[in-house]
Amino acid sequence: MSEPSADVSATVEYTMDKWRMDRVPWAMWACVAGLAIGLHAESRGQNGAVLATIYLALLGLAFAGYALTALIGRSGLPLLLELLIGVLVLIVVSALIGGISLIVGGSGGGSSYVGAMRSLYWSHLVNPSVNVFGWMLLYLGLGWIAFSSYRHFYADRAVVSMSAAGIRFHRPWLKGLFIPWQEVRGVGHLEVPGISGVPFVSPYAAAVTVGQNFYEQHIAPKRSFFSPPGAEAMFQPKGEMMQVVLSSADMAVKAEDFLGPAEARWKAFRDRAGPPSQPGGTIVYGRWSITGSAWQAVQFLAPLVGIAVVMLYR
Incomplete structure (x- = not known):
């Protein structure tokens, strides 16, 4: 986790840009x-x-x-x-x-x-x-x-964003979902039931836990008929509570980059409501950029060479 994301006054956004690029x-x-x-x-x-x-x-x-x-x-x-x-x-x-x-x-x-x-x-x-x-x-x-x-x-709009007020999801099949920090009961890796009865903790999935009543009243009604196959994996029960998964395969972001900002804001605002907007700026994860590495150069230059060869010997 980069140091700026520890500033709870900032809004943290997670995009699909790197996954697409x-x-x-x-x-x-x-x-x-x-x-x-x-x-x-x-x-x-x-x-x-x-x-x-x-x-x-x-x-x-x-x-x-x-x-x-x-x-x-x-x-x-x-x-x-x-x-x-x-x-x-x-x-x-x-x-x-x-x-x-x-x-x-x-x-x-x-x-x-x-x-x-x-x-x-x-x-x-x-x-x-x-x-x-x-x-x-x-x-x-x-x-x-x-x-x-x-x-x-x-x-386009970030898939997930975290502010002092809470967590917002901006998926086409899950419009308007907002979880205030006061409704979050825990932040951590996703836990799923194991074959032996011992819960399996996934190191690749970050999740927040909410109460069952909050889930049934504010989350379940927003689940769209048009949700894609596998979308149900975003919601996993944990005893009498429900886990809401933050990370997903269409965002090239590590689980730790979700957990750090989420835990910092949850601890800061779980006992008091934060303002809907903060002056701390915006931090974006999942944004593609030119790193200057040799591998990135090869990835983009090799196809261009291939196109030149094909056009040359047409």
Whole structure:
């Protein structure tokens, strides 16, 4: 823990910036692979760039249907109603995919030149050439680079923030969750029941403990229907209390960097309410920065060299 975070007058924020930027080199390698395939693989006369866009749209629709079906499966609805809704989602998604395919490829009927060309394009959509997948890799890589760079320079809201007033969570599926320090009963590593009955203390997860009544009245109602799979792991019972996990895999922040600031503010403000804002500034964890290390340089320069080689020998 850095020394400034011990100042309880400061607000501490935890972001996903480093997690996103650490994956930019992998996205760059996806661009290298996409360029190599798109420029050198057989195209069979197809417009790989256009077909790749259509394929990504179709895959996005299919994934949306799968995600919605998974959410319905965790909703606790009666089995018959769940089945009916699932069938409806399948019909709608299939109709959308079929509609896009027909718009792009045509019905294949008719003897006109336009009809024949549409039928040929439809066959391309069913049996694409290899270079189409290269363009898909290129689009996905560039998309991740653009999104991560935008969020790095124009930061979104912190996932977790701690102030003198308490802890705030800013997740899309957990909006408006606030835990005052007066409601916190303990700060420490996450404890889960062990097989032998002895609790297992996770060294990688930081959590605060709150009373069961506070959880049922102020936290449980805020848990959204759209919470992703595994979101229930954020809340773990501990006797007659509930643990709320602060750390997560989408924030490249050590558990100790949560525990130090949380414990300092809890001890300072658990017996008295702190003001909602403090003049002590803001400390950010999980922010990516240029370290100047050789490994970081290699991570970003090696894909650029790969792109230059691919373009040189096209």
